[in-house]
Amino acid sequence: MITSVETPPFKKILVANRGEIAIRVFRAATELNIKTVAIFAWEDRFSLHRYKADESYLLSGPGAPVASYLNIEEVIRVALLSGAEAIHPGYGFLSERQDFKSAVEKAGLKFIGPSRETLDIAGDKVKTRALAKSLSVPIVEGSDELKSLADAINFAKQAGFPLIFKASFGGGGRGMRIVKDSESLAEELKEAQAEATAAFGRAEVFLEKYLDRPKHIEVQLLGDG
Numbered sequence: 001m002i003t004s005v006e007t008p009p010f011k012k013i014l015v016a017n018r019g020e021i022a023i024r025v026f027r028a029a030t031e032l033n034i035k036t037v038a039i040f041a042w043e044d045r046f047s048l049h050r051y052k053a054d055e056s057y058l059l060s061g062p063g064a065p066v067a068s069y070l071n072i073e074e075v076i077r078v079a080l081l082s083g084a085e086a087i088h089p090g091y092g093f094l095s096e097r098q099d100f101k102s103a104v105e106k107a108g109l110k111f112i113g114p115s116r117e118t119l120d121i122a123g124d125k126v127k128t129r130a131l132a133k134s135l136s137v138p139i140v141e142g143s144d145e146l147k148s149l150a151d152a153i154n155f156a157k158q159a160g161f162p163l164i165f166k167a168s169f170g171g172g173g174r175g176m177r178i179v180k181d182s183e184s185l186a187e188e189l190k191e192a193q194a195e196a197t198a199a200f201g202r203a204e205v206f207l208e209k210y211l212d213r214p215k216h217i218e219v220q221l222l223g224d225g
Helices: 019-031 048-052 072-082 098-106 116-122 125-134 149-159 182-200
Strands: 012-015 035-040 055-058 086-088 163-167 177-179 205-209
Touching (some): 012 072, 019 048, 035 048, 035 072, 055 072, 072 086, 072 098, 116 125, 125 205, 149 205, 163 182, 177 182, 182 205
Parallel strands (some): 012 035
Antiparallel strands (some): 163 177, 163 205
8 A cells, every 4th residue: 555645746747648648647646645647559449448537538549559559759759748747657568778768858748767777787688698797697598689680690509409599689578489490580670670660669689508398587676766
């Protein structure tokens, strides 16, 4: 339970996300006496998150259910139109985009999230891997950002199969494709890039050794700036 405060940090925020992610932020904001603004694509016009906010705005017409939430200029336009003071990105979509944070701040709004320096590293999984490696943190064997199919082939020869493509600028399973042999490498690379572009607006991918049924340990960190 979040305790209400007499003077909330903002009077109104826009949540640049949809569904349960947005609803959770709306709930927290309401407990803090902060007004909320929802955005929605045409295909999400009946989505519950639209009705859980104090205000809601259509981003675009039919045919762009994911691209709408990746349109930085449009999201900021709506935020300014609504009178929001800050933007909460939720997770996924634009949440790990350093260019989004920069655009938000340039528009005179606050970005509820990490610093640009943190996003520059943590928003790019290849840079994150390089940082972990430089600090002697054990990581799964992986490639640098793949510039071409030839790069993928060379890493596969070195590391061996099975492998997995991953989106450099995303998560949540989008842009991830398991590769079990060299015959499927080109097709899976194409599919991974297409998924990454559709989900995150960036096509960059890299390869890692695929671990079947690994143990998963996750630690949540929260910093109050």
